[in-house]
Amino acid sequence: MAHDERRLQVLRAIVQDFVSTNDPVGSKALAERHDLGVSPATIRNDMAVLEEQGYIAQPHTSAGRVPTDKGYRLFVDRLSAVKPLSGAERKAIEKFLDGAVDLHDVLGRTVRLLAQLTRQVAVVQYPTLSRSAVRHLEVVQVAGSRLLLVLITDTGRVEQRVVECPVDVDAECVAELRALLNSAFTGAKLADAGGKVPDLVDTAPLHLRPLVAAVSAALVETLVEPGEDRLVVGGTANLTRTALDLPGTVRPILEALEEQVVVLKLISEVDTGGTVVVRIGEENAHEALTGASVVSVGYGSPDRALGGLGIVGPTRMDYPTNMAAVRAVARYVGQLLAES
Amino acid sequence: MAHDERRLQVLRAIVQDFVSTNDPVGSKALAERHDLGVSPATIRNDMAVLEEQGYIAQPHTSAGRVPTDKGYRLFVDRLSAVKPLSGAERKAIEKFLDGAVDLHDVLGRTVRLLAQLTRQVAVVQYPTLSRSAVRHLEVVQVAGSRLLLVLITDTGRVEQRVVECPVDVDAECVAELRALLNSAFTGAKLADAGGKVPDLVDTAPLHLRPLVAAVSAALVETLVEPGEDRLVVGGTANLTRTALDLPGTVRPILEALEEQVVVLKLISEVDTGGTVVVRIGEENAHEALTGASVVSVGYGSPDRALGGLGIVGPTRMDYPTNMAAVRAVARYVGQLLAES
DNA sequence: GGCTGGCACTCGCACGGGCGGAGTGCCAAA
DNA sequence: TTTGGCACTCCGCCCGTGCGAGTGCCAGCC
Secondary structure (H helix, E strand, O other): OOHHHHHHHHHHHHHHHHEEEEOOHHHHHHHHOOOOOOOOHHHHHHHHHHHHHOOOOOOOOOOOOOOOOHHHHHHHHHHHHOOOHHHHHHHHHHHHHHHOOHHHHHHHHHHHHHHHHHOHHHHEOOOOOOOEEEEEEEEEEEOOOOOEEEEEOOOOOOEEEEEEEOOOHHHHHHHHHHHHHHHHOOOOOOHHHHHHHHHHHHHOHHHHHHHHHHHHHHHHHHHHHOOOEEEEOOOOHHHHHHHOOOOOOOOHHHHHHOOOOHHHHHHHHHHHOOOOOOOEEEHHHOOOHEEEEEEEEEEEEEEEEEEEEEEEEEEOOOOOHHHHHHHHHHHHHHHHHHHH | OHHHHHHHHHHHHHHHHHHHHHOEEEEHHHHOOOOOOOOOOHHHHHHHHHHHHOOOOOOOOOOEEEEEHHHHHHHHHHOOOOOOOOHHHHHHHHHHHHHOHHHHHHHHHHHHEEEEEOOOEEEEOOOOOOEEEEEEEEEEEEEEOOOEEEEEEEEOOEEEEEEOOOOOOOOOHHHHHHHHHHHHHHOOEEHHHHHHHHHHHOOOOOHHHHHHHHHHHHHHHHHHHOOOOOOEEEEOOHHHHHHHOOOOOHHHHHHHHOHHHHHHHHHHHHHOOOOOEEEEEOOOOOOHHHOOEEEEEEEEOOEEEEEEEEEEEEEOOOOHHHHHHHHHHHHHHHHOOOHH
């Protein structure tokens, strides 16, 4: 029916107006600002239906209407065209990210860029270890029985770990150990590392076995340990810009970011290649993020997911623009890291 | 004079009451809560003097008094006894920090601990590179002419950097290069590294010279580059607890933290060995931190400063307790890092 | 049947006056 | 120099009012 179509237009208009003004929007204002070709009265009827269906709500009787989570959902799924970035923005992305000297730097720039572009809180996950491969393993002696194991992945990520050995070791042993580890692990996916350990221990020269066992164990441990997935957060100041809404909404979000639960969300959705995922309000499992939306996407080259990145902001955000920004940044970062 | 003495008592009482209640404090309440042995009227006279001297102020006529920055300063300098930590707190520190597996982990735990202990925003600086010594240098080939230089310091800090070489290199060259670099730099203070470079280049085998030059340049560059000093921030959620005061005070602080100007403050004060430094309100150079106080201290072993750590909070904070916490944590972290 | 204009109704909010209370400053007396 | 008393000031709160925005409904129109 033509009516359904128009009702959706109305919903779209409501979302757009509300996002830009932050005021509940009424029928009259709608009729004025958008040429829907019908009178306020008609819009009122449509709004009544939309409210009944749960897409919009009024904060209190005789105020304008506000989109519900369900309303935003429909908007994102069916009513919004992804807004292409301006040329200037593309340039800015490029300019901002080029010239990064290492992984830390890349991710730091990324998070700042994303925060600036979307004016929201940005979150970038380090490339997951389990999806990475070993580029090099380094063993450095710290003290008699204490070794420092340094893992360098093909994504440029560097992890370190102190290993306590059962016995004292000398420099020669360290060298042997290093060679052994590298020949065994270099090039291997870290996800497969666990499987290789027993074999490696068995075939190692007898005097090295305890060492190999201890170091390998440490290596595997870094993988499974919670917190193996590091996170960079930026743009938290943007939360306050938003938070005129309800005081007391900033707190839980900051807490959630610090506890890094957001990253779990990101990870669990990253497998989808290149599709931007939007979680709106109540759709977020964690209750601290009720009232917030998360826009996230995986980054990496097409054949190889590396990690996730995204933004966190109020449900009342400019989805089309932000989704475009998140996607564009992810693409660029993916390329950049694939090169190195 | 006995009067001066009592006036200071009054100031102390005002600070204490105001910190705990967040309400301007009046003469009557003071007389009740602290046994100063005089009547409210007398206290009023003292308060008039204190106000004239600039130690306290009234938000508006006929409200109670509030300490000024100058008042807090006097309180911190002369009126507060450092409050020793409870046994439970000491235990907590120990428990919290033990079991850290690497530097990243140590500093992450430290910042959480400090934030939790003081209920303020905590800031921890990575051990400065320039004060560290080289434990090991690793060179890994990434592509034909592209090398990854990994620096491991004696504080456990690991830095990486991609180096573009003027020419393609083979595996053998890389091995030679690595040996050369390590024999030259291992054990050396990074601050001295710059001076060693020319000599190293001159004495290197001819075919390695361009490589050595490029890599050394990259190494030196990591030192001088702004941002060589990394920062961990935690407990930002605590800002909101405080911010009932004035909305609009949170924003600039978050921004300052992200721009890492705070770290500059920390660094510039770290040289003093073990003394806790307090910057109150306007004393902070950066205008975003007007209205906030910074409590900071250097950490490291007695003979060797490593970096700084501290907290940022409202001027209205519990200085004695927080100073004690900052100091205790710094001591413990210093020990911990000295060991490894 | 759906759209439109008109109209009465409902609230929230901003404005303003009145009140109470906390706190001060000053003064005179001990 | 301290103290109790007292008048004064001013903030914050409560409440009543008026206004305006927005709605829902209804009767008429296309």
